[in-house]
Amino acid sequence: MDLPAGHKVERFRTELEKLWIEHDEGRTLGVAVSGGPDSLALLLLAHAALPGRVVAVTIDHGLRAESAREARFVHELCADLAIPHLTRRVEVADGNLQDRARAVRYRALYEAFLQLGTNTLATAHHADDQAETVLMRLNRGSGVAGLAGIRAHRVDFNPEPLAEMLVVRPLLEWRKAELEEIVADAGIEPVRDSSNHDEQFDRVRLRNVLRDADWLDPVAIARSARILQDAERIVASEVRKTYEECVFREGEAIWFHPGHPFLLELETVERILQEFGAKPRGSAVATMVEALRKDGAACLGGVMAKRGWHQKDSLTQVDAWKFEREPPRKS
Numbered sequence: 502m503d504l505p506a507g508h509k510v511e512r513f514r515t516e517l518e519k520l521w522i523e524h525d526e527g528r529t530l531g532v533a534v535s536g537g538p539d540s541l542a543l544l545l546l547a548h549a550a551l552p553g554r555v556v557a558v559t560i561d562h563g564l565r566a567e568s569a570r571e572a573r574f575v576h577e578l579c580a581d582l583a584i585p586h587l588t589r590r591v592e593v594a595d596g597n598l599q600d601r602a603r604a605v606r607y608r609a610l611y612e613a614f615l616q617l618g619t620n621t622l623a624t625a626h627h628a629d630d631q632a633e634t635v636l637m638r639l640n641r642g643s644g645v646a647g648l649a650g651i652r653a654h655r656v657d658f659n660p661e662p663l664a665e666m667l668v669v670r671p672l673l674e675w676r677k678a679e680l681e682e683i684v685a686d687a688g689i690e691p692v693r694d695s696s697n698h699d700e701q702f703d704r705v706r707l708r709n710v711l712r713d714a715d716w717l718d719p720v721a722i723a724r725s726a727r728i729l730q731d732a733e734r735i736v737a738s739e740v741r742k743t744y745e746e747c748v749f750r751e752g753e754a755i756w757f758h759p760g761h762p763f764l765l766e767l768e769t770v771e772r773i774l775q776e777f778g779a780k781p782r783g784s785a786v787a788t789m790v791e792a793l794r795k796d797g798a799a800c801l802g803g804v805m806a807k808r809g810w811h812q813k814d815s816l817t818q819v820d821a822w823k824f825e826r827e828p829p830r831k832s
């Protein structure tokens with residue numbers, strides 16, 4: 502089997518080193534491999550860049566008839582490359598199938614990788630995935646966190662056994678076509694998931710639009726998302742400061758002293774709403790802040806907000822916004 506060319510392996514190694522915080526020579530990298538072209542390319546790149554330090558896991562959701570066969574195919578490929586590999590079968594209850602399947606998949610991945618001796622795993626999300634995600638969120642009026650897209654790295658927790666998991670996405674600036682080429686050059690026939698073409702999913706419709714719009718550049722979109730991931734961290738620290746200095750809890754009510762840039766008011770109000778257990782969309786929170794600025798009153802997610810005088814202390818009254826739970830409606 503032909504492994505990826507040297508310059509591709511070098512490019513991958515450079516990207517991985519940026520993400521692999523506290524990288525040390527002996528550390529093992531877990532690769533989540535579905536058997537599709539993207540994750541097979543990730544497996545080949547990782548194997549070439551870190552020989553003897555890669556382990557892999559495949560999750561069999563059992564949602565498609567061929568899934569057990571596909572997991573066996575990945576297992577055999579890993580055996581050929583001497584890569585330790587585990588398959589985990591998971592059950593997904595009905596409901597929001599994709600979200601639910603994702604949560605169950607990550608949990609199972611974490612447990613299997615811990616069993617294989619690593620708490621670091623890579624997934625094969627690439628620039629085309631990132632561009633689809635960012636465009637879908639732009640179209641929903643998302644804020645900074647949404648537009649930051651798929652995170653290049655994130656830390657998560659596995660409850661049992663308790664472990665900090667580092668998830669890295671070293672392929673976010675690679676095009677899908679480049680990954681397919683790596684797999685084809687190795688002479689491997691990847692698994693094809695038919696739901697990747699199902700037009701009932703927004704993502705697939707957008708994928709088709711992107712394919713036909715050759716003037717849109719997914720790598721450029723992915724780079725912007727990366728900048729926004731930094732911006733998100735900076736905004737988060739400003740929001741923490743605003744929260745400490747300008748938000749006051751009084752009994753069941755929360756007061757906020759406004760007069761900040763729109764973005765800070767938006768993020769702070771979103772956090773206040775979360776304190777009441779509400780989780781509205783970013784675009785709805787933006788509408789609420791606009792209404793508060795203009796009319797001094799707004800309701801969202803069971804929380805009402807009104808402009809009023811906040812008696813901050815015996816000497817100071819501040820023109821502020823007061824947030825309270827909406828009273829139960831009379832029948």
Ligand SMILES: Nc1ncnc2c1ncn2[C@@H]1O[C@H](COP(=O)(O)OP(=O)(O)OP(=O)(O)O)[C@@H](O)[C@H]1O
Nearest residue numbers: 533534535539540558559560561603623624625626
């Ligand atoms: N069945 C699976 N087994 C192992 N890894 C998987 C499986 N499905 C997906 N992955 C990993 O997750 C990556 C993204 O997959 P995909 O785009 O299908 O999932 P998603 O639901 O959009 O992503 P995510 O769940 O991470 O938000 C894959 O490239 C692969 O690394």
